[in-house]
Amino acid sequence: MKKWILLPLSAALFLIGQTNKIDKPKLVVFITVDQGTPSLLDKYDHLFIGGYRWLRDNGVQFKQAYHEHGYTATGPSHFALSSGQHPGNGGVIGNQWFDRKLKRGWYCVEDTLSQVLIDGSTGRSYRFVQSTTLGDWIKKDNPNSIVLSIAGKDRAAILHGGKNADITLWYDKQGGWTSSTYYVSKLPNWVNTFNKQLNVPSYIDSVWNPFLDNNVYVNNTRPDYFVGEAKWSLGKYNPIFPIVIKELGLSFLLSTFYILPYGDRAVLNLGSQAVDEYNLGKDKYTDILFLGLSATDGIGHSFGPHSHEQLDNHLRLDKNLGQFIDSLEMLLGEGNVLYVLTSDHGVLALPEYLLNQGLNAGRIPGPQRDSLFTIVNNEIEKQLGVNQVYSYGNAFYFDNDMDKDGRIIATRILKSHLSKLAGIRSVITKDEILNGGKGIIDIRLINMVNAEKSPDVYLIPEKYWTWRYPAGTSHGTPYDYDAHVPLIFARSGHKVRSDSVRVKTVDIAPTIAKLIQIPFPKSVDGKPLKVY
Numbered sequence: 001m002k003k004w005i006l007l008p009l010s011a012a013l014f015l016i017g018q019t020n021k022i023d024k025p026k027l028v029v030f031i032t033v034d035q036g037t038p039s040l041l042d043k044y045d046h047l048f049i050g051g052y053r054w055l056r057d058n059g060v061q062f063k064q065a066y067h068e069h070g071y072t073a074t075g076p077s078h079f080a081l082s083s084g085q086h087p088g089n090g091g092v093i094g095n096q097w098f099d100r101k102l103k104r105g106w107y108c109v110e111d112t113l114s115q116v117l118i119d120g121s122t123g124r125s126y127r128f129v130q131s132t133t134l135g136d137w138i139k140k141d142n143p144n145s146i147v148l149s150i151a152g153k154d155r156a157a158i159l160h161g162g163k164n165a166d167i168t169l170w171y172d173k174q175g176g177w178t179s180s181t182y183y184v185s186k187l188p189n190w191v192n193t194f195n196k197q198l199n200v201p202s203y204i205d206s207v208w209n210p211f212l213d214n215n216v217y218v219n220n221t222r223p224d225y226f227v228g229e230a231k232w233s234l235g236k237y238n239p240i241f242p243i244v245i246k247e248l249g250l251s252f253l254l255s256t257f258y259i260l261p262y263g264d265r266a267v268l269n270l271g272s273q274a275v276d277e278y279n280l281g282k283d284k285y286t287d288i289l290f291l292g293l294s295a296t297d298g299i300g301h302s303f304g305p306h307s308h309e310q311l312d313n314h315l316r317l318d319k320n321l322g323q324f325i326d327s328l329e330m331l332l333g334e335g336n337v338l339y340v341l342t343s344d345h346g347v348l349a350l351p352e353y354l355l356n357q358g359l360n361a362g363r364i365p366g367p368q369r370d371s372l373f374t375i376v377n378n379e380i381e382k383q384l385g386v387n388q389v390y391s392y393g394n395a396f397y398f399d400n401d402m403d404k405d406g407r408i409i410a411t412r413i414l415k416s417h418l419s420k421l422a423g424i425r426s427v428i429t430k431d432e433i434l435n436g437g438k439g440i441i442d443i444r445l446i447n448m449v450n451a452e453k454s455p456d457v458y459l460i461p462e463k464y465w466t467w468r469y470p471a472g473t474s475h476g477t478p479y480d481y482d483a484h485v486p487l488i489f490a491r492s493g494h495k496v497r498s499d500s501v502r503v504k505t506v507d508i509a510p511t512i513a514k515l516i517q518i519p520f521p522k523s524v525d526g527k528p529l530k531v532y
């Protein structure tokens with residue numbers, strides 16, 4: 001009799017426990033779409049039938065997710081996504097910056113102690129990055145978990161995967177995916193086989209035609225070949241379909257394959273193969289696969305977000321993502337994979353297009369920039385001597401040995417001349433940023449600064465102005481069009497909702513850590529979001 005009463009009671013308790021606590025996924029697929037602008041996902045939502053459709057229909061979408069750092073570029077933003085730290089704090093202040101001690105530029109994932117496998121050139125790894133990523137936290141929690149990172153760009157793959165990934169692969173700009181001796185002594189056979197079968201040079205005979213009927217492009221976005229679209233390959237190609245790869249040439253194809261839609265398809269196929277090779281998601285230790293997709297960025301830089309080319313790229317990515325997700329769902333079963341989709345930054349629409357919309361948009365004139373930079377560099381050299389101030393990119397670094405008076409003089413020269421440059425909002429010092437206000441832009445600039453590594457003087461563009469000159473467009477500013485990114489957590493059979501709460505991209509890594517029930521470092525700047 002007692003037994004009869006106890007049995008249903010314990011069964012009931014078990015069920016209550018199950019409904020309150022969601023099982024952790026067996027595999028996390030963390031996808032970062034480079035320049036994956038959220039407004040385009042909304043604009044083209046009615047056209048999606050593949051992966052974007054699946055993620056939006058099976059996911060929790062945070063519609064107000066922002067990078068809260070001022071320099072919204074691939075390196076710093078991938079760092080923020082995976083480490084949960086703002087790039088200033090973590091020291092990844094750009095894709096590259098001037099190193100005052102070495103007196104030369106430093107690439108964000110440069111590793112002078114290893115070599116790239118394809119050609120023995122200076123290595124790439126997370127070795128000199130002073131942080132850890134979600135991949136490292138997973139590995140630390142249980143070394144049986146597998147951490148893989150694959151991307152078009154080396155910095156995307158490396159800053160995703162972290163120090164202890166089982167393998168990190170990126171496109172070598174010569175026709176295949178590679179790694180460095182930091183990760184593996186030689187490329188695994190399955191990657192060599194993949195590269196051979198992919199046969200990038202054979203794409204020379206490809207013709208990039210529109211995926212759907214021409215009306216779809218005409219009806220859903222702005223006119224093609226808009227003023228400001230960049231021409232590829234020395235003007236041989238006017239930016240309209242079809243894009244005949246042969247006309248662009250073999251070296252163009254090899255060096256840019258990863259920013260063409262074919263490159264993203266290859267990353268997804270390589271990802272699928274990696275799932276098989278490493279048996280991801282097959283045991284109780286949660287694995288993670290990071291994927292970095294770069295075509296959106298390459299196409300957006302050249303033709304702008306509202307181009308026919310970018311719409312076509314989204315349609316192709318939707319299809320390829322759909323096939324990737326379908327096969328993974330079939331392989332691992334419903335609810336066992338958590339997909340996270342986000343982006344490293346948005347982008348500015350072509351300034352000429354924005355001007356047409358009545359906005360004060362523009363391009364910071366390259367020739368005026370160059371002549372003003374020459375003037376300030378000469379003036380500083382005359383007053384303070386050589387090698388006192390280093391102009392690198394669009395910023396200025398003072399030598400470590402420079403005294404206070406020298407800094408005051410150099411700052412005065414830079415401010416008086418460079419504030420004349422068209423499209424510049426402010427010529428601002430590192431200290432002025434750190435002691436700045438509490439507005440959103442002020443905070444984003446602060447989160448970009450590293451007290452030791454950062455430039456001493458920055459040029460901040462006006463809203464809707466770009467350094468890209470004379471054509472194409474870019475990102476890298478603290479404004480919302482660059483900082484706003486999509487954020488979807490999707491798992492079949494789980495909650496679907498749209499959330500308008502404002503969240504930070506540094507929240508993503510600790511959120512995933514919480515969902516897979518592992519600890520994360522106290523040093524992260526983000527906090528776990530409530531997803532389920």
Ligand SMILES: [Zn+2]
Binds near residue numbers: 297
């Ligand atoms: Zn870019």
